[in-house]
Amino acid sequence: MTEVGNTFKDIVCTFCGCLCDDIIIEVDGEKIVKNTNGCAISKERFVGHMENRCLQPTVKGNPVTLEKAIQRAVEIIASSKRLLIYGLSSTENDAQREAYRLAEITGSVVDNTTSVCHGPTILGAQESGETTAALAEVRHRADLVIYWGANPAAAHPRHIPHYIRQPGEYIKDPKKDRQIWLVDVRETTTTRMVDRFLKINPATDLEVIQTLRALIRGTKLDVTEVGGIDIKELEEIATAMKTAKYGVLFFGLGLTQSWGRHRNIDAAIRLIQDLNAHTKWGLMPMRGHYNVSGANKTSTWVTGYPYAIDFARGYPRFSPGEYTAVDMLARGEPDAMLNIAADPVAHFPRAAVAHLASIPVINIDPKFNMTSQLAEVNIPAAIAGIECDGAATRMDGLPLYLKKVIDPPDGVIPDRDILRMMIKSLEKVMK
Amino acid sequence: MSSGSVKVIVTSGRTLNQGRAMEKGKITQDYEDAVALCEMGSTTMEALGIENGDTVIVKTGLGKINVKAKLNKNLPEGMAFIPCGPYFNYLLDSYTQCTGMPGFKSLEVTITAARGAKIQTVEELTQKMKEGI
């Protein structure tokens, strides 16, 4: 760590999957006072890290010691028949590994927030493979970058300015030598940052992608428009994609959460495979939470599967739609939930939240969130990449080391240590 | 001025304000301001006879919720946008097409004008969900 006085250089921002690693953080005593290079969200994350903070463990709203909170959490877990462990994408790799260990020893289901973001991306990749690229490679080589169903200006504010509108080895002038296009169902703030915007009708992504595939293969189509785009324009797009020297398709939740889900991704992967018969193309999901990509990787190393895993039989089984958190909760299956670094009450549909509200919930999070309002046990945690170290994986799969820049509040420890305490105590109880 | 209702497709997604407010903390006014709103185009607003900042009731088969109307000139007729968060999710069903993923991107809703009606706070909304209302 380069440390000049209280200035920390090359800090990794732990908000979104860009994991920008050029952040400069200035600390004055016990406060972070400045974030240089970070986007508006990053500034809020670092400078506002003490706002809305949960500082004291509670059980049923009453302040307790950490040991007492762990004890109650362990009682809930040990007496549960169908525990759901969820979250994990806004924490670091070691905490994720402890969560899988906990799932294994208790025979529970463990799912991460992938199931409500890029789960369909993984399902698509399981069917059709992966055609990926590194962000550095994109910066150095890509002459055509397409965002599809993504709004990086809002969700990944530095994706375009930091990685894409930058010169690279073979792209000397990123404005002239590189085209950036956007495909979406509505104009967003990203529209202003790109060279070309293609508006398609809602829920027609699959048709548009399949049409492009057909055109790239040289098929003549007897239609005038697809998804609201004139066929002549689609022909021109197909030609531009085929003749690009190096293209990359970044896609967001507009593709994974819309009608078609993993079929959209399956088609997008095959489109990229088709294009690779002519030129070089890659494809990359715009991962949202900073370490959701890491959650998939650690889960796959440890259990063999990326999310939606059930250990009830003592060995891991994978079944999206069955062991995914929303489906589990909507079916009313879990009788207890351990939530780590996520906020399902804010982000799940109502029926899932209704069941969650009826079962004991253990919530581990640095801040008060909506889940903490419903949880029986709340345990505050240190923020990885600010108050403790760790490792996380960028959206292109690059692992990065997260540094600590300031001490956590008194008595507040990292997620991994909270989970280790639970496991230690559970191992005694479950002997 | 009309005070009828309109049927539109609502899509949800991230906004910069929602991201910033989420980082600040969910139990804050900033978060409520960032997510308890419904963006719509000028034609939709005219049809409803409302102005920027008026309360609207957004309704699906599952329930209804009050949010603040926000003009977004770029939204086409027939489409509205609610930032991802608890207000949108309150209206959303849990069907995932067996993928784990609910249909966050296209929800058929009816929007009705409700100028002056109160918008629930994040805490009130959580309480409501706790009571199963």
Ligand code: SF4
């Ligand atoms: S783009 Fe993402 S990782 Fe980069 S500074 Fe902004 S929030 Fe942080």
